[in-house]
Amino acid sequence: MKKYKYLILVILLVGSFFLSGNMKKEKGIEIGDKLPSFSLLDQNGELFSSDDYIGKTALVIYFYPKDDTSGCTKEACKFRDNYEDFTDLEVQIIGISGDSVESHKNFADKYNLPFTLLADTDNDVRGLFGVPTSFFGTVPGRVTYVVNNSGVVIHIYNSMIKAENHIDEALKALKN
Numbered sequence: 001m002k003k004y005k006y007l008i009l010v011i012l013l014v015g016s017f018f019l020s021g022n023m024k025k026e027k028g029i030e031i032g033d034k035l036p037s038f039s040l041l042d043q044n045g046e047l048f049s050s051d052d053y054i055g056k057t058a059l060v061i062y063f064y065p066k067d068d069t070s071g072c073t074k075e076a077c078k079f080r081d082n083y084e085d086f087t088d089l090e091v092q093i094i095g096i097s098g099d100s101v102e103s104h105k106n107f108a109d110k111y112n113l114p115f116t117l118l119a120d121t122d123n124d125v126r127g128l129f130g131v132p133t134s135f136f137g138t139v140p141g142r143v144t145y146v147v148n149n150s151g152v153v154i155h156i157y158n159s160m161i162k163a164e165n166h167i168d169e170a171l172k173a174l175k176n
Helices: 002-020 070-081 083-088 101-110 123-130 165-173
Strands: 037-040 047-049 060-061 091-097 116-119 143-147 153-158
Touching: 037 101, 060 070, 060 123, 060 165, 070 083, 070 091, 070 165, 083 091, 083 165, 101 116, 143 165, 153 165
Parallel strands: 060 091, 091 116
Antiparallel strands: 037 047, 037 116, 060 143, 143 153
16 A cells, blocks of 8 residues: 555656646736846846847747756757747847856857857746746746747747747747
8 A cells, every 4th residue: 555655656746747847827927918127147248138129029038947958958959950940030039047157158159059048047037937847846947938029928838848849839939
């Protein structure tokens, strides 16, 4: 009987890890909301301000857990490989994680990432957007926000385990 209790606990833990990335957020940014003002340092130590882009260009802002990990590297490299598709649509790609400026610089250099990576070391912007965590709050979530030229969020894709789908979802939303 004790063995079954442990098995049920393990099933619940694993299930919550995979499902939590797909759960609806209770607060934060929703489709139709204006992009909030925020400023963070990019991989080159330069200040990025969201206000500088509103009314000028569309944005794809993707939150990811950690530089140089398997899923995050696949996601970043697929954004890189499809970068021209985004620039043809006059869209800026912005990646955000809790890693440092130096970590972002190393990650961008190692994989030749041509887009901006922002260091949200205190997770303030992640909180502002309402990006959920997975696995009982221990792993930062993976969510992509597509923002039109007017600064309005037009699409949100939330999937922890389907990292590479974020790119296809963003392009599909931009083309519709």
